[in-house]
Amino acid sequence: MGKTMKNSSLKTHIGDIFSFAGLLLCVIVFSILSKGKLWSAYNLGVLVQQTCVYAILAMGAVFIYSMGYMDISLGAQVGVYCLLLILITNASGSLILGFVSILAIAILCGLINGYVSVKLGLPSIVTSIFLNAIFGGAQMLIMERLGTNSISMDQKLTFFKQMPVMLAAIVIIALISVFLYQYTQLGKLVKGIGANETATSISGVNTTKWKVLAYVFFGVCIAVGALFLTARTNSAGKGTGAGYAMDIMVSLLLGGMPLSGGMRSKISAALVGTFTYVILANGLILSGVSTTLIYIIKAIVFMAVILMTCRKKDGVLPR
Amino acid sequence: MAEILLEIKKMSKSFGPIVALKDVDLTVSRGEIHGLIGENGSGKSTITSIAAGMQAATAGEMFFKGQPWKPDSMVHAQAKGISMILQEANTIPNCTVAENLFAGQEDRFSRFGLVNKREMNREADALLAKFGLEHIHGKDVINKYGFEDRKLVEIARAVTDETEILVVDETTTALSFEGREILYRIMHEMAEKGKAIIFISHDMDEILEQCTVLTVLRDGEIRGTLNREQMTAPGAVSEIRKLMVGRDIGDKFYRSDYDPSCSGEVVLSFEHVSTAQIKDFNLEIHAGEIVGLGGLSGCGMHEIGRLAFGIGDIDSGHVRLRGEDIKDSVDAVGKGIGYISKNRDQEAVILEGPIGVNIVQPSLRDLGKNIVIRPSEEKKMSREQIDLLAIKCTGENQWVNTLSGGNKQKVSFAKWIAKGSNVVIMDCPTRGVDIGVKQAMYQLITDMKHEGKAILMISEELAELIGMADRMIIMKDFRAVKEFTRSPELSETDIIEYMI
Numbered sequence: 001m002g003k004t005m006k007n008s009s010l011k012t013h014i015g016d017i018f019s020f021a022g023l024l025l026c027v028i029v030f031s032i033l034s035k036g037k038l039w040s041a042y043n044l045g046v047l048v049q050q051t052c053v054y055a056i057l058a059m060g061a062v063f064i065y066s067m068g069y070m071d072i073s074l075g076a077q078v079g080v081y082c083l084l085l086i087l088i089t090n091a092s093g094s095l096i097l098g099f100v101s102i103l104a105i106a107i108l109c110g111l112i113n114g115y116v117s118v119k120l121g122l123p124s125i126v127t128s129i130f131l132n133a134i135f136g137g138a139q140m141l142i143m144e145r146l147g148t149n150s151i152s153m154d155q156k157l158t159f160f161k162q163m164p165v166m167l168a169a170i171v172i173i174a175l176i177s178v179f180l181y182q183y184t185q186l187g188k189l190v191k192g193i194g195a196n197e198t199a200t201s202i203s204g205v206n207t208t209k210w211k212v213l214a215y216v217f218f219g220v221c222i223a224v225g226a227l228f229l230t231a232r233t234n235s236a237g238k239g240t241g242a243g244y245a246m247d248i249m250v251s252l253l254l255g256g257m258p259l260s261g262g263m264r265s266k267i268s269a270a271l272v273g274t275f276t277y278v279i280l281a282n283g284l285i286l287s288g289v290s291t292t293l294i295y296i297i298k299a300i301v302f303m304a305v306i307l308m309t310c311r312k313k314d315g316v317l318p319r
Numbered sequence: 320m321a322e323i324l325l326e327i328k329k330m331s332k333s334f335g336p337i338v339a340l341k342d343v344d345l346t347v348s349r350g351e352i353h354g355l356i357g358e359n360g361s362g363k364s365t366i367t368s369i370a371a372g373m374q375a376a377t378a379g380e381m382f383f384k385g386q387p388w389k390p391d392s393m394v395h396a397q398a399k400g401i402s403m404i405l406q407e408a409n410t411i412p413n414c415t416v417a418e419n420l421f422a423g424q425e426d427r428f429s430r431f432g433l434v435n436k437r438e439m440n441r442e443a444d445a446l447l448a449k450f451g452l453e454h455i456h457g458k459d460v461i462n463k464y465g466f467e468d469r470k471l472v473e474i475a476r477a478v479t480d481e482t483e484i485l486v487v488d489e490t491t492t493a494l495s496f497e498g499r500e501i502l503y504r505i506m507h508e509m510a511e512k513g514k515a516i517i518f519i520s521h522d523m524d525e526i527l528e529q530c531t532v533l534t535v536l537r538d539g540e541i542r543g544t545l546n547r548e549q550m551t552a553p554g555a556v557s558e559i560r561k562l563m564v565g566r567d568i569g570d571k572f573y574r575s576d577y578d579p580s581c582s583g584e585v586v587l588s589f590e591h592v593s594t595a596q597i598k599d600f601n602l603e604i605h606a607g608e609i610v611g612l613g614g615l616s617g618c619g620m621h622e623i624g625r626l627a628f629g630i631g632d633i634d635s636g637h638v639r640l641r642g643e644d645i646k647d648s649v650d651a652v653g654k655g656i657g658y659i660s661k662n663r664d665q666e667a668v669i670l671e672g673p674i675g676v677n678i679v680q681p682s683l684r685d686l687g688k689n690i691v692i693r694p695s696e697e698k699k700m701s702r703e704q705i706d707l708l709a710i711k712c713t714g715e716n717q718w719v720n721t722l723s724g725g726n727k728q729k730v731s732f733a734k735w736i737a738k739g740s741n742v743v744i745m746d747c748p749t750r751g752v753d754i755g756v757k758q759a760m761y762q763l764i765t766d767m768k769h770e771g772k773a774i775l776m777i778s779e780e781l782a783e784l785i786g787m788a789d790r791m792i793i794m795k796d797f798r799a800v801k802e803f804t805r806s807p808e809l810s811e812t813d814i815i816e817y818m819i
Binding site: 182184189191192198199201203204263 | 691
């Protein structure tokens, strides 16, 4: 009996071991390849800036991925929110008004994303394709009207660029996520929906309500992420947010998140995954790999992770 | 001593790490009706499926009529003389009865590649008549006939002049009283002609009435073989049960009392409920009452169970709990109703998840009243249920998909006991569960009754309904056709005629 217990606990933790080992490997390899530049004070600042946005977005996305759903509208949403944040803040002079506005829109989109897919019986990826198109279109439209390639913030958001603030943001969002995930119905039920939606619904769970709430929390994370992204670049344009949906997906996979959701989902996947991903991307540049090749290397890493995690019997591909 | 037809020596079969058969020796002689009995997973069907060519053994030898026997397919085995009738439907839909009967033998009726349909139909009718099945016609499309008649067509197909051994694998559960009589007659006729039958059934009475030899299996091993005298000796039934389970389970299997009384308070009610198929269904279930709902599988009883839980559309009428309409499953659970689905793995439990998560799930909304759910409370709740139901596991963190069928079923019971549901709808609650666990569940259901819970027990096993229910409703064609009150005199034969 003792042996089987040991085996099963090893089995449940093997994913964690893999993802932490991956992070450690990245750190070691790139420390050597970059000749220590990875840990220079300047580069640490860059790492934290990048990780901050990704980690916040990824922690919100965990709630969606836990249900076995995917969201590809993330990047386009981030782009539009950054633009709106700058426009509203510049026009009114109030950052708070700007942030509250994009937060409201993000929550509204969460509601739409959740409700529409449930009520129309559509797979959530379809509604997210739709939202992606809408937001992508909106981003183009705004830039067309403005007639420029990028706009910038009048006031400098130096407060949100400080390293302690960014780290604190990661910690606060992480604490909130872990709390919601481990100690409230929301986390327990999104995992239940991912593992077996019918059984969860027959347990008397209003699955629609919890799906929508998960999307709402995701929306809040997108709005906060957009704020930190704007603070970092101080500007936004046509390309803002492009590729983020994929980056987040790859990060979560690197962190050991099953794409089919369910009981093996975890918040730590967002943190471990984004750290690994950011160090990977940053380390490649520091090691002198040309930026054009980085995409191809990312693609190879993505394939490798998929092959390693998806070839299990219980599979991790989304429905 | 009759000639030995089939001899199995030291047969073993394993599926990966799971051992289904261990060094089994079995002989079947001419003129025998050889019963095989045992709990689920004891290896009954494994033996016969190997002998009939459906799969190969891992080790061991077989001899058929004295020759080494290694069938490579069911068709091969059937041509050589071992035929098998299965539990599940096995006819080809959208074809005629004659085409089904002679599937694979069309050459017999064809000339220049064209099949002579008329001749085939005529021969089919002759064949059916031989089995006393004049009401089935060769030219009709098979879909026209019900499940039972299709089963009889299968029997006619399986039994040919060349058949030496006929394997009947839990076929009788699908058959009505008359269907069973026809099958028994065919079996006895064959035995008289010096052929042999291997008869697998869960129904102890049927086994004792029909078989001449009985082999009892447990955990892939033969635990005992009884001849006709031993089978009819007094106390044989409890002896056989003991061999099957491995311990004395005593006489107390079902409820021991015959007191059908319950409180006068109506808890769950169906008032003139109609759906696309069900017409004007009425039912009242009282607190402390076990209502049994029985019938053939397609009679609508499973639909009634789902409606009682708020699943499915009602055209008119009301399903109410203490006078309030049940809107959907969320509402049903809120009103204190629990539902144990027949599709356990799809609907009742999350296989890919820990036992604790499953047990707690319906209660999360109570635990989460003040937003925060304390892990210690969840753990306490799961532990209590694991102890109460004696779920065999390493702890609440073990995943459900690693449990045996009976323990999985206990988890789906535990969900509603933990929730404290006052009304529990059980659809086939002991399906695929071993006798030992069954007994524990019956005790649990009896306790629930005494606690004043209302129970709707839907089952395809009449014996279980007779043994447990205060009141039994028999359904046929989506209607309630007959009601019985609990009584020691009630027997399956009294009920069966209303089902078919």
